Amino acid sequence: MSKLLEVKDLRVSFKTYSGEVQAVRGIDFDLKKGETLAIVGESGSGKSVTTKAITKLLPEPQGYIKTGEILFEGQDITKYSNKQMQKLRGRDISTVFQDPMTSLNPTMKVGKQIAEGLIKHRKMSKAQAREKTIELLELVGIPQAEKRLNQFPHQFSGGMRQRAVVAIALACNPKILIADEPTTALDVTIQAQILELMKDIQREMDSAIIFITHDLGVVANVADRVAVMYAGKIVEVGTADDIFYNPKHPYTWGLLGSMPTLDSDEEELFAIPGSPPDMLNPPEGDAFAPRNRFALEIDTQMEPPMFQVSDTHYAATWLLHEYAPKIEPPESVQRRMQGFASMDDGKDGEA
Amino acid sequence: MNHMWKFSVRRMLIIIPQLLLLSLLVFLMAQAMPGDALTGQINPDLDPQEMQEQREELGLNDPWHIKYADWITSAVRGDLGQSFQFKMPASELIWNRMVNSFWLGVATLIITYLLAIPLGITSGRFNDSLLDSSITGYTYIGFATPIFIFALVMLWIFGYQLGWFPTSGSVAPGSDPGTFEYIVSKINHLLLPAISLGLITTVNTVQYLRSEIIDTKQKDFIITARAKGASESRVYNRHIFRNSLLPIAAFFGFEITGLIGGTVFVERIFGYPGMGDLFIQSVLLRDYTVVTSVVLLFGLASILGALISDIILSLVDPRIRIK
Numbered sequence: 001m002s003k004l005l006e007v008k009d010l011r012v013s014f015k016t017y018s019g020e021v022q023a024v025r026g027i028d029f030d031l032k033k034g035e036t037l038a039i040v041g042e043s044g045s046g047k048s049v050t051t052k053a054i055t056k057l058l059p060e061p062q063g064y065i066k067t068g069e070i071l072f073e074g075q076d077i078t079k080y081s082n083k084q085m086q087k088l089r090g091r092d093i094s095t096v097f098q099d100p101m102t103s104l105n106p107t108m109k110v111g112k113q114i115a116e117g118l119i120k121h122r123k124m125s126k127a128q129a130r131e132k133t134i135e136l137l138e139l140v141g142i143p144q145a146e147k148r149l150n151q152f153p154h155q156f157s158g159g160m161r162q163r164a165v166v167a168i169a170l171a172c173n174p175k176i177l178i179a180d181e182p183t184t185a186l187d188v189t190i191q192a193q194i195l196e197l198m199k200d201i202q203r204e205m206d207s208a209i210i211f212i213t214h215d216l217g218v219v220a221n222v223a224d225r226v227a228v229m230y231a232g233k234i235v236e237v238g239t240a241d242d243i244f245y246n247p248k249h250p251y252t253w254g255l256l257g258s259m260p261t262l263d264s265d266e267e268e269l270f271a272i273p274g275s276p277p278d279m280l281n282p283p284e285g286d287a288f289a290p291r292n293r294f295a296l297e298i299d300t301q302m303e304p305p306m307f308q309v310s311d312t313h314y315a316a317t318w319l320l321h322e323y324a325p326k327i328e329p330p331e332s333v334q335r336r337m338q339g340f341a342s343m344d345d346g347k348d349g350e351a
Numbered sequence: 352m353n354h355m356w357k358f359s360v361r362r363m364l365i366i367i368p369q370l371l372l373l374s375l376l377v378f379l380m381a382q383a384m385p386g387d388a389l390t391g392q393i394n395p396d397l398d399p400q401e402m403q404e405q406r407e408e409l410g411l412n413d414p415w416h417i418k419y420a421d422w423i424t425s426a427v428r429g430d431l432g433q434s435f436q437f438k439m440p441a442s443e444l445i446w447n448r449m450v451n452s453f454w455l456g457v458a459t460l461i462i463t464y465l466l467a468i469p470l471g472i473t474s475g476r477f478n479d480s481l482l483d484s485s486i487t488g489y490t491y492i493g494f495a496t497p498i499f500i501f502a503l504v505m506l507w508i509f510g511y512q513l514g515w516f517p518t519s520g521s522v523a524p525g526s527d528p529g530t531f532e533y534i535v536s537k538i539n540h541l542l543l544p545a546i547s548l549g550l551i552t553t554v555n556t557v558q559y560l561r562s563e564i565i566d567t568k569q570k571d572f573i574i575t576a577r578a579k580g581a582s583e584s585r586v587y588n589r590h591i592f593r594n595s596l597l598p599i600a601a602f603f604g605f606e607i608t609g610l611i612g613g614t615v616f617v618e619r620i621f622g623y624p625g626m627g628d629l630f631i632q633s634v635l636l637r638d639y640t641v642v643t644s645v646v647l648l649f650g651l652a653s654i655l656g657a658l659i660s661d662i663i664l665s666l667v668d669p670r671i672r673i674k
C-alpha cells in the first residue's frame with residue numbers, strides 16, 4: 001500500500017503571553033490508503049493539534065507549525081498557500097469535529113451546509129448539489145432526506161447532527177477523513193451507530209481515517225493501527241493487535257489499565273498518578289518519567305529513542321534498551337491483555 | 352413560513368397590554384402634575400363656586416379611572432386635547448412635528464447603519480490591527496462625547512463657519528410643498544442634524560458588531576466551514592456576518608428608543624421643528640396636554656421599535672420562530 005500521508009518531525013507551538021507552548025514536539029507517522037489510524041492520548045497530549053496542523057486550521061495567529069513536513073501524496077503541504085489549502089480541505093482531507101451541537105451553522109439550512117463543499121469543489125449546479133445532498137443524507141442514515149434538507153440544525157437531534165456533519169465531511173469523497181473525537185459528545189448508543197456508520201462508509205469509499213480519541217474502547221472497534229501520544233510526542237505506535245496484546249510503553253499500560261471493561265472484577269479502576277507536564281517548559285528526559293513507576297535513572301536525563309519491537313511496532317521507552325531490566329506489565333494490565341485476546345476470538349466487529 | 356406568521360401575530364398581541372400599561376403610566380403622570388385644564392384659563396374674577404361647577408361639568412372631579420377611560424377613548428379617536436399655549440388641538444400641533452421627527456429619525460438610522468456595518472465588520476475581521484485600533488478609537492471618542500456638545504460644534508463649523516447647511520428650521524421659507532425644490536430643501540435641513548446624531552449613535556452599533564464578529568469568528572461552525580474549503584470571503588459573508596447580525600437586529604428597537612432621547616437635544620440645538628423640540632418647549636411652557644401626548648407617542652415609538660426588532664430577528668434567526 002502506498003503512503004497517502006507522511007508526517008515528518010512535525011513540531012507545533014502556540015505563542016502565549018507566558019511563552020511558547022510546545023504542543024507537538026517532533027512526531028513522525030504515516031497513513032496508507034484506506035487504513036484507519038487511531039491517535040490516542042489524554043487531553044493536552046497534542047493529538048487534536050496534530051490534525052489541525054495537517055489541515056492548517058490551527059487557531060491563528062497563536063498556533064503555528066514550527067518545523068517539519070507534512071507530505072500529502074508526496075507534496076509538502078506545510079508550504080501550501082491559503083488558496084491551495086482551501087482546494088485541499090473538504091475535497092482531499094475533511095474533518096468531523098467533536099461537538100455536533102456547535103459544529104453546524106445555526107442559521108443555515110442543513111442541506112445548504114452539505115452542498116457548500118459540492119458546489120465549491122465539484123463545481124456542481126444547485127440542482128445537482130441538491131440531488132447529491134439527498135444521496136449523502138440517505139447514506140449517513142438520515143430518513144426523509146428531502147424534508148430534512150430544508151431544516152435547520154436546531155431541528156436535528158445530537159446524533160442526527162453528527163450524521164449531518166459526517167455527510168458534510170464525506171461530500172467530496174475525501175482521501176483522508178479526520179475524525180476528531182467524533183463520538184465524545186454523544187451518548188453511548190449513538191456513539192456505536194456513528195462508529196458503525198464511519199466503518200461502513202470507509203469500506204464503501206476507501207477513505208483513510210485518522211481517528212482522534214481518548215477512548216480505547218473506540219480504538220479497539222475501529223483502528224488498524226494505533227499511535228499513542230503523550231506530551232506532544234508519539235510514545236508507542238503499532239497495529240491495534242500490537243498495542244492491545246503486546247504494549248511496551250508504561251504509558252500505554254496505564255491507559256489500558258484505566259479502561260473500564262465489562263468483565264473486570266477489580267473494584268477500582270487504575271488511574272495513572274499525577275498529571276501531564278507543563279508544555280511551556282517540557283521536562284528534560286522522558287516526559288512521562290515523573291508519573292512512571294517503572295522509570296529508570298536515565299529517564300530523567302535523556303529522552304528515549306524509538307525502539308523497534310517488530311516490523312510494525314515501535315515504542316519510545318528505555319525499558320526496551322538491551323541493558324534495561326526486564327519488566328513485565330503490571331498484573332492487572334496483563335489480565336486485560338488476555339481479556340482482549342479472548343474477546344477477540346469471539347468478536348466480529350463488536351467491542 | 353407558517354411559524355413565522357404565528358410568531359408575528361402572537362408578538363403583536365403582546366403590544367396590547369404594553370400599550371395599556373404605557374397609557375396608564377402616562378395618564379397617572381399627568382394626574383400627578385399640578386393644575387388641570389382649567390387652571391391656565393381661569394379668569395381671576397370668577398366665583399370659586401362657579402369654577403367648581405365648571406369642573407364638575409367638565410368631568411374634572413370624576414374618579415381617576417373614569418377620567419382615564421375618557422382620555423384614552425378620545426386619544427384613540429385622535430383627540431389628544433387642547434394645547435393651552437398654542438390654543439389649538441394638540442394632535443394638530445403634533446402631527447407636523449411628528450412627520451419632521453420621523454424623517455429625521457429615518458435619516459439618522461440610515462447614517463447610523465451606513466457607518467456601523469462597514470466599520471464594525473472591518474474592525475471585527477481585522478481585530479487588533481492598526482485599522483481596528485483607529486475604528487475603536489473613534490468609538491471611544493463617540494462614547495465620551497455628549498450629543499449636545501457635539502451637535503453645537505457641528506452646527507458652528509458646518510452651519511455658521513462654512514455655511515454648508517442651514518442653521519435652523521425644517522424647510523426654506525417660501526418653497527411650495529410638493530415641488531422638487533421643497534424636497535431638496537427638506538433634505539438639506541435634516542442632513543446636518545442627522546449626521547451629527549448618526550456619528551454619535553453609530554458607535555454603539557460599531558462596538559456591538561465588532562465584538563459579535565470576534566465572538567462568532569471563534570465558533571466551532573466557522574472551523575467546520577473552513578474545513579469544507581470555503582474561501583475566506585465566503586466564511587465571512589455567509590457564515591460569520593449573518594450570525595453576527597442577529598444581535599444587531601435585536602438592538603434595532605433600542606436604537607429607536609435611544610434615538611428619541613437624541614432627537615430631543617438635536618432638534619432643540621438645530622431649531623428643527625420636531626417632536627423633541629416641541630417636547631422641550633411644552634415642558635418649559637407647562638403645556639401639559641402636549642407633554643403627555645408627546646410622551647405617549649414616544650412610548651408608542653419605543654414599543655413599535657421593539658416589535659420591529661423582534662420581527663426582524665425572527666426573519667433572520669430560524670430558532671426564534673419555533674418558540
